[in-house]
Amino acid sequence: MEVLRGVHLIRGEVSNIYLIETGSGNILVDTGTPNDPEKILSYLRTYGLKIELIFVTHAHWDHVGGLKAVKEFTGARVATHVDEAPYIRGEKATRRRFEPVDVDVVLRDGDSVLGLTVIHTPGHTPGSSCLFDSERRMVAVGDLVYEEGGEVHEMLHQYSRDPYMNRESIAKLLLYDFDHLLPSHGNPVLRNGREKLKLLVESFRQPKS
Numbered sequence: 001m002e003v004l005r006g007v008h009l010i011r012g013e014v015s016n017i018y019l020i021e022t023g024s025g026n027i028l029v030d031t032g033t034p035n036d037p038e039k040i041l042s043y044l045r046t047y048g049l050k051i052e053l054i055f056v057t058h059a060h061w062d063h064v065g066g067l068k069a070v071k072e073f074t075g076a077r078v079a080t081h082v083d084e085a086p087y088i089r090g091e092k093a094t095r096r097r098f099e100p101v102d103v104d105v106v107l108r109d110g111d112s113v114l115g116l117t118v119i120h121t122p123g124h125t126p127g128s129s130c131l132f133d134s135e136r137r138m139v140a141v142g143d144l145v146y147e148e149g150g151e152v153h154e155m156l157h158q159y160s161r162d163p164y165m166n167r168e169s170i171a172k173l174l175l176y177d178f179d180h181l182l183p184s185h186g187n188p189v190l191r192n193g194r195e196k197l198k199l200l201v202e203s204f205r206q207p208k209s
């Protein structure tokens with residue numbers, strides 16, 4: 001379904017997959033689990049969409065499980081942050097294994113891909129990154145935060161490599177001007193995404209009762 005003009009949400013079995021149309025080609029953000037490629041490809045066929053690039057937010061099984069199949073079927077290039085690339089290539093081990101895939105485009109903080117900006121937001125994993133679209137005022141955040149009940153929450157600490165670094169990354173995202181926040185788990189937070197993120201950052205400063 002189209003959640004914003006030219007921004008599609010494909011619901012995977014565990015996580016969300018987004019397709020972002022740009023003037024220079026379409027970007028798929030993550031590829032779900034090994035069971036999701038069929039759903040992704042059928043969505044592409046139904047709407048007559050092609051993808052130029054697959055942006056991988058991070059190398060967790062529910063985001064890259066479908067990567068090999070989607071890359072093979074679409075011929076799209078795979079792009080990810082330099083600190084995440086070794087996990088995707090299988091040079092470094094992850095908790096839950098998936099089929100390794102070669103990375104074609106290695107990214108750094110502030111890089112531009114098809115007109116969108118890469119924001120390095122480490123913590124959940126070393127190379128976790130967000131993709132910021134200044135024109136649409138939206139950001140795809142991977143597992144930096146998730147949505148539930150209209151609010152944004154940090155991942156359970158046990159799922160993140162360094163949850164406190166992740167908090168710093170959440171605060172870093174407030175430096176960007178956006179309205180819509182697209183998480184990998186839960187619903188897109190449209191219009192007040194940045195406000196909701198700010199509430200979360202403020203909650204980090206409250207002493208625990």
Ligand SMILES: [Zn+2]
Pocket residue numbers: 058060124143
């Ligand atoms: Zn994750």
